[in-house]
Amino acid sequence: AQKITQTQPGMFVQEKEAVTLDCTYDTSDPSYGLFWYKQPSSGEMIFLIYQGSYDQQNATEGRYSLNFQKARKSANLVISASQLGDSAMYFCAMREGTYTNAGKSTFGDGTTLTVKP
């Protein structure tokens, strides 16, 4: 069964500093995708970054990067140069399966990030 673990219920970071949000996962399927989403207080879910299980390089999207350590089954999100607008809840998610067989996603419990001025 799929499982996502986010061990940090809440994190604080000073504005302009970098922060790492932890995520570990468990799956027996060799094909899977890992996702990070941001949820501001308004409730919308915003996609941030994706990492495929066969990707050789760590994914990067602007200030977001994913530290993918396959052997350790971890997919930590790194946010560089934090901004006040980064304050939100962050979810790690995983979906098993290949392109032609969309599986169902499993989400972690989330980490609330607060950026201090």
Next chain:
Amino acid sequence: DGGITQSPKYLFRKEGQNVTLSCEQNLNHDAMYWYRQDPGQGLRLIYYSQIVNDFQKGDIAEGYSVSREKKESFPLTVTSAQKNPTAFYLCASSISGSGTEVFGPGTRLLVL
């Protein structure tokens, strides 16, 4: 602009009443999903559909029903069998298999 619309934004349910949450997408995505989110918690999958006229139960399908008669639409009915329906409901869609889900703005369901 393409996207997902959910209506209504707030919905109130009386005891013993069935209510239906709307989800429409114009992204031409094959797959659609319904999630439930309780305060301070993550998302739990209720139902998902990979193609028209087909859908599968997620982790918490009891007390809910769905239909997928059109590619663009995936309504969720919260039945009277769902004893604790108060939550935030999110609909999402994706190109089947690629995984990246696009989410709607959500519907908050409250029980009177």
